[in-house]
Amino acid sequence: MRDAVPxxxxxxxxxxxxxxxxxxxxxxxxxxxxxxNALLAAGCVPSMTLSADEIGxxxxxxxGLLVNLGTLDAERRAATSIAVAAxxxxxxxxxxxxxxxxxxxGRLAFARNLVARGPRVVRLNHREFEALADTxxxxxxxxxxxxxxxxIVAMSGATDLITDGTRAVGIGNGHMFMAKVTAMGCAGSALxxxxxxxxxxxxxAAAAALxxxxxxxxxxxxxxxxxGSFAAAILDALNTLDAPTLIAxxxxx
Amino acid sequence: MRDAVPxxxxxxxxxxxxxxxxxxxxxxxxxxxxxxNALLAAGCVPSMTLSADEIGxxxxxxxGLLVNLGTLDAERRAATSIAVAAxxxxxxxxxxxxxxxxxxxGRLAFARNLVARGPRVVRLNHREFEALADTxxxxxxxxxxxxxxxxIVAMSGATDLITDGTRAVGIGNGHMFMAKVTAMGCAGSALxxxxxxxxxxxxxAAAAALxxxxxxxxxxxxxxxxxGSFAAAILDALNTLDAPTLIAxxxxx
Amino acid sequence: MRDAVPxxxxxxxxxxxxxxxxxxxxxxxxxxxxxxNALLAAGCVPSMTLSADEIGxxxxxxxGLLVNLGTLDAERRAATSIAVAAxxxxxxxxxxxxxxxxxxxGRLAFARNLVARGPRVVRLNHREFEALADTxxxxxxxxxxxxxxxxIVAMSGATDLITDGTRAVGIGNGHMFMAKVTAMGCAGSALxxxxxxxxxxxxxAAAAALxxxxxxxxxxxxxxxxxGSFAAAILDALNTLDAPTLIAxxxxx
Numbered sequence: 118m119r120d121a122v123p124x125x126x127x128x129x130x131x132x133x134x135x136x137x138x139x140x141x142x143x144x145x146x147x148x149x150x151x152x153x154n155a156l157l158a159a160g161c162v163p164s165m166t167l168s169a170d171e172i173g174x175x176x177x178x179x180x181g182l183l184v185n186l187g188t189l190d191a192e193r194r195a196a197t198s199i200a201v202a203a204x205x206x207x208x209x210x211x212x213x214x215x216x217x218x219x220x221x222x223g224r225l226a227f228a229r230n231l232v233a234r235g236p237r238v239v240r241l242n243h244r245e246f247e248a249l250a251d252t253x254x255x256x257x258x259x260x261x262x263x264x265x266x267x268x269i270v271a272m273s274g275a276t277d278l279i280t281d282g283t284r285a286v287g288i289g290n291g292h293m294f295m296a297k298v299t300a301m302g303c304a305g306s307a308l309x310x311x312x313x314x315x316x317x318x319x320x321x322a323a324a325a326a327l328x329x330x331x332x333x334x335x336x337x338x339x340x341x342x343x344x345g346s347f348a349a350a351i352l353d354a355l356n357t358l359d360a361p362t363l364i365a366x367x368x369x370x
Numbered sequence: 371m372r373d374a375v376p377x378x379x380x381x382x383x384x385x386x387x388x389x390x391x392x393x394x395x396x397x398x399x400x401x402x403x404x405x406x407n408a409l410l411a412a413g414c415v416p417s418m419t420l421s422a423d424e425i426g427x428x429x430x431x432x433x434g435l436l437v438n439l440g441t442l443d444a445e446r447r448a449a450t451s452i453a454v455a456a457x458x459x460x461x462x463x464x465x466x467x468x469x470x471x472x473x474x475x476g477r478l479a480f481a482r483n484l485v486a487r488g489p490r491v492v493r494l495n496h497r498e499f500e501a502l503a504d505t506x507x508x509x510x511x512x513x514x515x516x517x518x519x520x521x522i523v524a525m526s527g528a529t530d531l532i533t534d535g536t537r538a539v540g541i542g543n544g545h546m547f548m549a550k551v552t553a554m555g556c557a558g559s560a561l562x563x564x565x566x567x568x569x570x571x572x573x574x575a576a577a578a579a580l581x582x583x584x585x586x587x588x589x590x591x592x593x594x595x596x597x598g599s600f601a602a603a604i605l606d607a608l609n610t611l612d613a614p615t616l617i618a619x620x621x622x623x
Numbered sequence: 624m625r626d627a628v629p630x631x632x633x634x635x636x637x638x639x640x641x642x643x644x645x646x647x648x649x650x651x652x653x654x655x656x657x658x659x660n661a662l663l664a665a666g667c668v669p670s671m672t673l674s675a676d677e678i679g680x681x682x683x684x685x686x687g688l689l690v691n692l693g694t695l696d697a698e699r700r701a702a703t704s705i706a707v708a709a710x711x712x713x714x715x716x717x718x719x720x721x722x723x724x725x726x727x728x729g730r731l732a733f734a735r736n737l738v739a740r741g742p743r744v745v746r747l748n749h750r751e752f753e754a755l756a757d758t759x760x761x762x763x764x765x766x767x768x769x770x771x772x773x774x775i776v777a778m779s780g781a782t783d784l785i786t787d788g789t790r791a792v793g794i795g796n797g798h799m800f801m802a803k804v805t806a807m808g809c810a811g812s813a814l815x816x817x818x819x820x821x822x823x824x825x826x827x828a829a830a831a832a833l834x835x836x837x838x839x840x841x842x843x844x845x846x847x848x849x850x851g852s853f854a855a856a857i858l859d860a861l862n863t864l865d866a867p868t869l870i871a872x873x874x875x876x
Contacts (some may be wrong), residue, residue, distance in 0.1 A: 145651060145657045145671070146399060146655050146671065147656050147659050147671050148656075149399050149400045150400050150401075150404065150553070151551060151655055151656065153400050153550060153552035153553075154552050154597065154598065157550050157551070157552060157597065158550060158596065158597050158598065163400075163552065164445075164470065164473070165398070165399065165400050165440075165441055166440075166441050166442065166470070166474070167441060167443060168441075168442060168443040168444065171442065171474045171477060172477060172478050174473065174474055174475070175473060175474065178473055187671075187672075188672050188674075189672065189674060189677065190672075190673060190674040190698065191674065192443065217670065217672070220670070220680065221672070221677045221679060221680055221681065222680070222682055223676050223680075224677060225678055228828075234691055244861065262796055270394070295666060297661050297663050297862065298660060298663070299656060299659035299663060299669065300656070300659075306530055307644060319678060328793065339534065340595065341844065341859075342662050342856070342859045342863075343664065343858060343859025343860070343861075343862040343863055344660065344663065344858050345660065345664070345854065345855035345857065345858025345859045345861050345862075346658070346846075346855045346856065346858075346859050348598065348858075349597060349598035349599045349602055350595070350599065351596045351598065352596060352597050352598025352599075352601075353594075353596025353597065353598045353599050354594075354596070356550065356595055356596040356597050356598075357595075362456075378703040399652060402652050402653045403653050403654075403656055403657065403805060403806070406653050406657060406805035406806075407805050407851065408852070410803050410805060410850065411803060411849065411851065416653075416805065417723065417726070418651070418652065418693075418694055419654050419693075419694050419695065419696075419723070419727070420694060420696060421695060421697065422695075423729050424695065424727045424729055427726065427727055427728070428726060428727065445696065455637060498861070523655065531657050534807055538832070546815040550700060558821070573848065593848065593852075601851065602851035602852045602854065602855055603851060603852065604851065605850050605851025605852075605854075606847075606848045606849025606850065606851045606852050608849075609850050609851075610848075611848055
C-alpha cells in the first residue's frame with residue numbers, strides 16, 4: 118500500500134486538475150478566504166454559501182462537501198444539517214473537520230452526531246481526536262476508532278496518520294510554518310473534499326490531499342521568510358505542483 | 371470613445387487618489403478582506419458593516435456603494451434593502467455584483483429585483499449574465515439588455531465588455547492568475563463603486579475601474595510565482611499605479 | 624519610565640513566546656484572518672468563535688480577550704456581553720477596540736457602555752477618541768479621559784500615545800503602509816490582548832504590543848513593494864522579531 122501512495126497521489130492530482138471539481142465549503146469565518154484560494158490553486162472550484170434557502174442547491178450542484186466546525190453558530194449548524202442531507206441524497210462525499218471540539222462541549226456533541234451521519238473522512242489534530250473519541254480505549258487506538266465509526270481518520274501531526282481501521286498511511290511531508298498560518302488545516306480538509314470528488318476510495322483521496330499539501334509546504338519554504346510569505350508561497354506551490362514533483366518529494370511511511 | 375478611454379481613466383485615477391472616496395461594501399464573507407485591501411490600495415476608504423441598525427448611517431456618509439450577492443444570507447438581504455434605499459435617498463451611486471446567480475434560483479430572483487431598483491453598473495461574468503437575462507434574445511445581446519434595464523453592464527472575460535446599450539468599450543488587460551485568486555472580481559466591482567464616486571458617467575467609471583484592475587494585474591505578474599504571490603503583488607500594483615503607467619499599458623478595443 | 628520601555632518590552636516579548644497565551648477575539652469579519660495570523664506569528668493562540676452558547680467556554684479557557692466593534696451585529700453584541708461577563712468572572716484582562724464609533728451613533732453608545740465595564744485598555748485612533756470622549760474637555764485631554772474612565776488609552780497615530788492618566792508613553796515606530804492594510808489596527812489590539820495575558824500592568828502591556836507591531840512594520844518595509852507584500856512581510860517580521868532587535872529599533876518618546 119505505502120509504496121504505491123506517491124504514484125497513486127500523482128495520478129489523482131492529474132485527475133483533479135482535469136476535472137476541476139466543485140467543492141462546497143461550510144467553514145469558519147477565519148478560514149473562508151484562504152480555503153477558497155487553496156482550492157482554486159489546486160484546481161478546484163470553491164463555493165461558500167451558508168444560507169438555509171440556498172445551500173441545498175449549491176451542494177446538489179457540487180462534487181464534494183466540507184463541513185468544518187470552526188466559528189460554529191446557528192447559521193452554520195442549520196447549514197450543516199441541510200448540506201449533509203443533500204450530500205446523502207445526491208451521493209456526494211463529505212469530509213468533517215471538527216475544529217476545537219476539545220474546547221467546547223456543545224460542539225463536541227454536535228461533532229459526534231455528525232460522525233454518526235457518515236462522513237467519508239474525519240480530518241483533525243491530536244487534541245481534537247482525544248476529545249472526539251468517547252472512551253479511553255478508542256483514544257489509544259485510532260485504527261479501532263476508524264473501524265467502529267466506519268470512517269477514515271486523517272490526523273495531522275509531525276507525521277500525518279490516515280487510516281480506515283485496516284490500512285494505514287503516514288505522511289512525513291510538511292513544515293512547521295504550516296502550524297503558524299491560520300486555516301492551513303482547514304484548507305487541507307477542503308482539499309480532501311476535492312480529492313474525494315475524483316477518487317471513491319476515501320483513504321486514497323485523503324492521503325493524496327494531505328500529501329499534496331505537505332509537499333507544497335516544503336516547496337513553499339524555499340520562497341518564504343516567515344509565515345506571511347509562506348502563506349502566499351504555498352498557494353503558488355499548490356498551483357504549480359505536478360505529479361512528478363509530488364512523487365519525487367513524497368515521504369510516505 | 372475608445373481612443374479617449376485610457377486618458378480618461380488616467381484622469382479619473384488621479385481624482386480617485388485625490389478624493390479618497392468612502393465605499394461601503396455589502397460583500398461576501400470570502401471577499402471582505404481582499405476587497406478592503408484593494409480599495410485601500412487604490413486610494414479609497416472601505417467600510418463593510420452589514421447590521422440593519424447601522425448600515426443606513428454608513429451608506430449616508432459614504433460616496434459609493436457595492437452590493438455583492440456572494441454568501442447571500444438573511445442579514446445581507448436585509449442590509450441590501452436598507453442600503454439601496456439609503457443610496458437612492460442620498461443620490462449615492464451603487465454597483466451590483468450578482469455572484470453565482472447561475473447556481474441559485476432564489477438569488478437570481480433577488481438579483482433581478484435589484485436590477486429593477488437602478489444600480490448604475492452591473493458587473494458580472496458570462497455565466498451570471500446568461501442567468502440574469504430572462505429571455506434568449508437578451509442573452510444574445512448584452513447591449514439590448516443594458517438598454518432595456520437602463521444600466522451599465524460590465525461583463526468580465528478574456529476581454530471585459532462594458533456597455534450602456536449605445537456605447538461599448540472592451541478592455542483587453544488582465545492575466546489568467548486573476549481567475550485563480552478568490553474575490554478578484556468582487557474587488558473589481560468595489561473599485562467600480564469607488565470610481566462611480568468621482569465620475570457621474572457610469573460607463574466611464576466602470577471602464578476606468580476595470581482598466582485599473584487589469585493593468586495592475588499585468589504589472590503584478592512580473593512579481594508573482596503563482597496566485598498567492600500574485601494576490602499580494604496586485605495590491606502593490608494598485609497602490610503604485612499612476613496615470614501615465616495606466617495609459618501606457620491600456621489595451622482598449 | 625520611557626527609558627525603561629524598550630527593555631521591558633523585550634522581556635515581555637520573551638515571555639509571550641514562552642507562554643503562548645490563548646487570546647479569544649470578538650472581531651470584525653474583515654479582520655479575522657489577518658488578526659489570527661498576527662497572533663500566531665507573535666506566538667499567541669487565537670480563537671474567534673462568536674456564538675452565544677460557546678463563547679463563555681472559550682473565554683473561560685483563554686488568557687486574554689479582544690472586543691473589536693467592527694462589523695458590529697446582533698451576534699457580536701450578544702457575544703460581547705457574555706464574553707465580558709466571563710472575563711470578569713475569570714479575572715481575564717480584556718481590550719476594547721471601538722472601530723468606527725465616529726460613524727455610528729448606536730455603536731458609540733454601545734462602546735461607552737463597554738468602557739464603563741472596565742476594559743484594561745482602549746485602543747483606537749484619533750477620530751474614534753474624539754467621538755468616544757463625551758465632553759470637549761475630555762477630547763482635549765487624553766490623560767484626563769484615561770484617569771476618569773480608569774482605563775489605559777492607547778491612541779494610534781504618527782506617534783502612538785499610551786497613557787493611564789498619570790504615566791504616558793509615546794511610540795514613534797511604524798510605517799505609512801500600516802494604514803494601507805486593513806485590520807492592522809485590529810491586529811494591534813489583539814496583540815495588546817496577548818501581552819495583557821503576560822503582564823498585569825496594562826500600560827506596559829499595551830506599550831509592548833504597539834512597540835512590537837511598529838518595529839515589525841519598519842522591518843517589513845524592507846521586504847515590501849507595497850501594501851500587499853507588506854501585509855505578508857509584517858507577519859514574517861512578527862514571527863522572527865526577538866528582544867534584542869526590538870530594543871535596538873525602539874523609538875520611545
